[in-house]
Amino acid sequence: MVARIFKPARTAMQSGTARTKEWMLEFAPASAQELDPLMGWTGSRDMRQQVQLSFDTKEEAIAYAEREGIAYRVFEPEPHKPIYRSYADNFKYGRIGRWTH
Template sequence: MTARIYQPSKTATQSGTARTKGWVLEFEPSEPREIDPLMGWTGSGDMKSQVKLRFAEKDEAVAYATRNGIAYRVEEPPPHRRRIVSYSDNFRSTRLGPWTH
């Protein structure tokens, strides 16, 4: 029973940073998923793969895992690289890219 502690990234349809500041403790699957022959749905008998615990801080998630004897690994988020560009940069005279319209 191994757990993964990580900070979730934002989805592609998300413009803000909601629900990305907290930390998640999620159990790794202990048995593989299988396809149901009748319906074609994918399922598993592993109930712990459905559990996601949310914490405000990484230290809280690590403390919970150690207190309950859960083996864990922490995945640090990559550094955020955000380039701030203004609308007026499209019309500046020193623009490097070609004008396309």
């Protein structure tokens, strides 16, 4: 079973960077999910699938995985360039594009 170490991305409803600075270690599912015949719920016998561990740094997550003998893959986050715009940019002289109301 391989664990993945990654930095979580922001959700669509999130404008800030809360809970995106830490590194997560989560396990890949070892078995397929089963369908309960009575209720129709999906479930699994794999308890590791529910575990998510958070670490302050990538090195801490890797050290934990190596210490516990867990096979892992590291997924590096894509660099993200913040877009800084101000309200005054809508009215500046060299603005690209037409002004529409």
